[in-house]
Amino acid sequence: MYRYDEFDAQFVAERTAQFRDQANRRLSGALTEDEFRPLRLMNGLYLQLHAYMLRVAIPYGTFSGKQMHQLAMIADKYDRGYGHFTTRQNIQYNWIKLEDTADILQALADVEMHAIQTSGNCIRNVTTDHWAGAAADEIADPRPVGELIRQWSSLHPEFSYLPRKFKIAITGAPTDRAAVRVHDIGLRLHKNLAGQNGWEVMVGGGQGRTPLIAVTVRDFLPENELIGYLEAIMRVYNLYGRRDNKYKARIKILVHEIGAEKFRAEVEAEYAKHPAQQTQVEEAELARIAKYFAAPDFETLPRMSNRLDMARLANPDFKRWTKNNLAAHFKDGYAIVNISLKPVGGIPGDATSEQMRVMADLAKTYSFDELRVSHAQNIVLPHVKLDDVFAVWQKLSEHDLAAANYGLAGDIIACPGLDYCSLATARAIPIAQAISRKFADVDVQENYGALKINISGCINACGHHHVGHIGILGLDKKGEEYYQITLGGSSSENASIGNILGPGFAAHEVPEAIENILSTYVKLRQGKAEDFLSAYRRLGAKPFKEALYAAA
Amino acid sequence: MPLLKNNEFVADHFIEVADDMGLPSAGNVLISSSRITEAAALNLGIGIRLNNTDKVEALVANFPQITLIVLPFPAFSDGRSYSIGRQLRLEGYRGELRAEGNILPDQLQLMLQVGFDSFLVTERFPLAAWQAASQQMSLAYQRGLYRNQETEVWSSRHQGFNAWEEQPHAG
Numbered sequence: 001m002y003r004y005d006e007f008d009a010q011f012v013a014e015r016t017a018q019f020r021d022q023a024n025r026r027l028s029g030a031l032t033e034d035e036f037r038p039l040r041l042m043n044g045l046y047l048q049l050h051a052y053m054l055r056v057a058i059p060y061g062t063f064s065g066k067q068m069h070q071l072a073m074i075a076d077k078y079d080r081g082y083g084h085f086t087t088r089q090n091i092q093y094n095w096i097k098l099e100d101t102a103d104i105l106q107a108l109a110d111v112e113m114h115a116i117q118t119s120g121n122c123i124r125n126v127t128t129d130h131w132a133g134a135a136a137d138e139i140a141d142p143r144p145v146g147e148l149i150r151q152w153s154s155l156h157p158e159f160s161y162l163p164r165k166f167k168i169a170i171t172g173a174p175t176d177r178a179a180v181r182v183h184d185i186g187l188r189l190h191k192n193l194a195g196q197n198g199w200e201v202m203v204g205g206g207q208g209r210t211p212l213i214a215v216t217v218r219d220f221l222p223e224n225e226l227i228g229y230l231e232a233i234m235r236v237y238n239l240y241g242r243r244d245n246k247y248k249a250r251i252k253i254l255v256h257e258i259g260a261e262k263f264r265a266e267v268e269a270e271y272a273k274h275p276a277q278q279t280q281v282e283e284a285e286l287a288r289i290a291k292y293f294a295a296p297d298f299e300t301l302p303r304m305s306n307r308l309d310m311a312r313l314a315n316p317d318f319k320r321w322t323k324n325n326l327a328a329h330f331k332d333g334y335a336i337v338n339i340s341l342k343p344v345g346g347i348p349g350d351a352t353s354e355q356m357r358v359m360a361d362l363a364k365t366y367s368f369d370e371l372r373v374s375h376a377q378n379i380v381l382p383h384v385k386l387d388d389v390f391a392v393w394q395k396l397s398e399h400d401l402a403a404a405n406y407g408l409a410g411d412i413i414a415c416p417g418l419d420y421c422s423l424a425t426a427r428a429i430p431i432a433q434a435i436s437r438k439f440a441d442v443d444v445q446e447n448y449g450a451l452k453i454n455i456s457g458c459i460n461a462c463g464h465h466h467v468g469h470i471g472i473l474g475l476d477k478k479g480e481e482y483y484q485i486t487l488g489g490s491s492s493e494n495a496s497i498g499n500i501l502g503p504g505f506a507a508h509e510v511p512e513a514i515e516n517i518l519s520t521y522v523k524l525r526q527g528k529a530e531d532f533l534s535a536y537r538r539l540g541a542k543p544f545k546e547a548l549y550a551a552a
Numbered sequence: 553m554p555l556l557k558n559n560e561f562v563a564d565h566f567i568e569v570a571d572d573m574g575l576p577s578a579g580n581v582l583i584s585s586s587r588i589t590e591a592a593a594l595n596l597g598i599g600i601r602l603n604n605t606d607k608v609e610a611l612v613a614n615f616p617q618i619t620l621i622v623l624p625f626p627a628f629s630d631g632r633s634y635s636i637g638r639q640l641r642l643e644g645y646r647g648e649l650r651a652e653g654n655i656l657p658d659q660l661q662l663m664l665q666v667g668f669d670s671f672l673v674t675e676r677f678p679l680a681a682w683q684a685a686s687q688q689m690s691l692a693y694q695r696g697l698y699r700n701q702e703t704e705v706w707s708s709r710h711q712g713f714n715a716w717e718e719q720p721h722a723g
C-alpha cells in the first residue's frame with residue numbers, strides 16, 4: 001500500500017490548515033456562503049437536506065485496517081455511528097457540523113487520508129478495480145498509476161475550475177470491474193506484442209441525464225506519456241467545455257457535440273504543441289510509487305485447502321457464501337473475499353462503526369492489513385488464505401456482514417436518494433430495501449444468477465441505474481414518487497446503456513415488477529448458463545414489456 | 553479597483569483606449585489586438601485585452617511587441633483563463649499577464665502558478681488577505697508550472713533530471 005512521505009504529509013497538513021482558516025472565515029462572516037461554497041466543495045463538504053455531508057476519498061479504493069479504524073472513530077465521534085460507502089470508492093458521513101470539519105480532516109490526515117477534491121468542478125477521486133493487485137486475470141496492478149494521477153490532480157492550478165466535475169477510472173485487467181467506459185476518462189491497460197504496457201484512453205463516457213459510452217481517443221498510449229496526454233485532454237475540455245448550462249457541461253457533451261474525430265484532433269493538436277518528452281521524473285515517480293504496491297509476502301501454499309473443503313462440507317451456509325462471495329486470487333492458496341454490505345433489508349453501502357472495526361481487524365489478521373471498497377458499495381479483503389476463510393466468515397456472521405449475495409439480485413447499488421440528498425427527486429434506499437426483502441431467499445437469488453440492480457433517486461444517476469442490468473430511476477410526478485425501469489445496461493468491458501421499458505411504477509409496485517421481469521427471464525433463458533444480461537441482449541425488450549404491461 | 557502585483561497594491565500604468573478613440577503620443581495603452589501595428593509605430597507600451605474564448609495562436613507573432621495581456625474571469629467558477637494563461641506562457645509570452653474580474657484570494661496561488669503576475673481585484677478583500685492567500689500551500693505536485701515559493705514535490709524526489717519545459721519567470 002502507498003505510504004505518505006514527508007511531502008505528502010506536509011501537503012495534506014497544509015491543505016487541512018487552509019480549510020480550517022476558510023471555515024473560520026465563513027463562521028465569522030468574512031466569507032459569504034457563495035464564496036465559501038466552491039472552497040468547501042473542493043474539500044468534500046456538501047450542504048445536504050438535513051446537515052453537512054462530508055465525502056472522504058479512499059484513493060483507488062485501497063485502505064488499511066488502521067485507516068478503517070479511524071473512519072469508525074469519525075463515525076462515532078462526529079456522526080451517528082455509521083458511514084456510507086459510495087459508488088466512487090469514497091465514504092460519506094451524513095450528519096456533520098461545519099465547526100467539526102477541520103478536526104475531522106485532521107483526524108484523516110493523521111492516518112494519511114483526506115477529502116481533497118471529492119466534490120467540486122475538478123478532478124475527483126480516481127477509481128479502479130477493487131480486485132487490483134489480487135485478481136487472477138490482471139495484466140498489471142493499476143494502483144501505482146492511480147496514485148500518480150492522485151498526486152498530479154491534487155490542487156492542479158490549471159484544472160481546479162473546470163466546466164464540471166471530472167472522473168477518471170482505471171483498469172489493469174481485461175475484465176472491466178471499474179466501469180471505465182462510463183467515466184469522463186477511462187484508462188484500460190493493454191500489453192503490445194513487444195511486451196510493453198500502454199493505455200487505451202477513452203473519453204466522454206458518463207451517466208447522469210445524458211448517458212453515453214466513452215470513445216477511444218488513443219488505442220495504445222505509452223505509459224510514460226500519460227500525464228502529458230491527460231494534460232492535453234484536460235486543457236481542451238477546460239477551454240471548450242460548455243459553461244452556459246451545467247447539464248451540458250460534462251466532457252461527454254463536448255465530445256458528442258463536436259464529434260469524436262474533431263475532439264481527438266483537438267487533443268492531439270494540443271498534445272503535439274508540448275509533447276512531454278522530458279518524462280524521466282514521471283517515470284521515476286511511477287517506479288517509486290510502484291514499490292509500495294509490491295505484492296505482499298505471500299506464503300507458498302497448495303492450490304486447494306483441506307480446511308476450507310471440510311468447513312464447506314460441514315456448513316451449508318458457509319458453502320453457499322464461499323460460492324458467491326469468493327473470487328479467484330492470482331496466488332495459489334489465497335482468495336479474494338467480498339464482504340457484501342447488502343444484508344437483507346439493509347441500506348446498500350452502509351456500515352456501522354462496529355462493523356468497520358470488525359472488517360479492519362479481519363484485514364489486519366487475515367489480509368495483510370488491506371481493505372478495498374468497490375464501486376458496487378461492498379468491502380473486499382483482497383488477500384485471504386484459503387485456510388483462514390472459514391474463520392473470517394464466522395467473524396463476519398457475528399456482525400451481520402455475511403450476506404451470501406455478492407453479484408446477485410440482493411447486491412443492489414443505490415444512491416442516498418431523497419432520504420439524504422438535496423438533489424434527489426425520489427427515495428432510493430427504501431426501494432432497495434423492499435427489493436432486498438422480496439428476494440431475501442438466496443436460493444431464489446441464485447436461480448436468477450449474476451445480476452446488477454442499480455437504483456438512482458434522480459436523473460443524476462449516482463446509483464448507476466443506466467448501467468444496471470436492471471436499472472431503477474426514481475422521479476417525481478406532481479409530488480408523487482414513481483420509478484422508471486431500464487433493462488440491459490452494463491458497466492463492464494461490453495458496456496451499454498439500459499433501455500427504458502415503459503411507463504413508470506409507484507414505489508410499492510416496484511419489487512413485484514422486478515420479480516415479473518426476472519420470472520420472464522427464467523422462463524425464456526437458454527439454460528442457467530445464459531445470465532440475465534445475455535438473455536436480454538438476445539431477446540430484446542419485447543417479452544419483458546409484454547409481461548409487465550400486458551395486464552394494464 | 554486595486555491592482556495587485558508582487559503582493560502589493562500598485563498603480564496601473566496602462567490607459568485603456570477604446571477602438572473609436574485616438575491613441576496618445578506616449579505611454580502605455582490597453583487596446584484591442586487589431587491596433588497593435590498602429591500603437592507599435594508610436595512606440596507605445598502595448599497591452600492587449602483577450603476574451604476567454606480567443607485563440608492564443610493568433611497572438612504569438614505579436615509577443616515581442618506586447619508588454620501586457622489581460623484575461624477575464626467573468627465568474628470565479630469560470631476557469632478558462634487558467635488554461636489560456638498557461639498556453640500563453642507555454643507559447644513563450646514573457647510580459648505581464650493580468651487577471652481581471654471575479655477573483656477570490658483563495659484562487660490567487662493557482663493563478664500565480666499558471667503564470668499570472670498581476671491581478672485587478674475588487675475592494676472586497678484587504679491587502680493582507682491577498683498576501684496571506686498567495687502562499688497558502690508551500691508544495692505542489694505538478695511540473696512545468698510557474699513556481700514562486702512552492703517546492704515541486706516530484707522534482708524534489710527525483711533530482712538530476714531535465715525540467716518538463718523551460719519556464720523563465722516573467723520580467
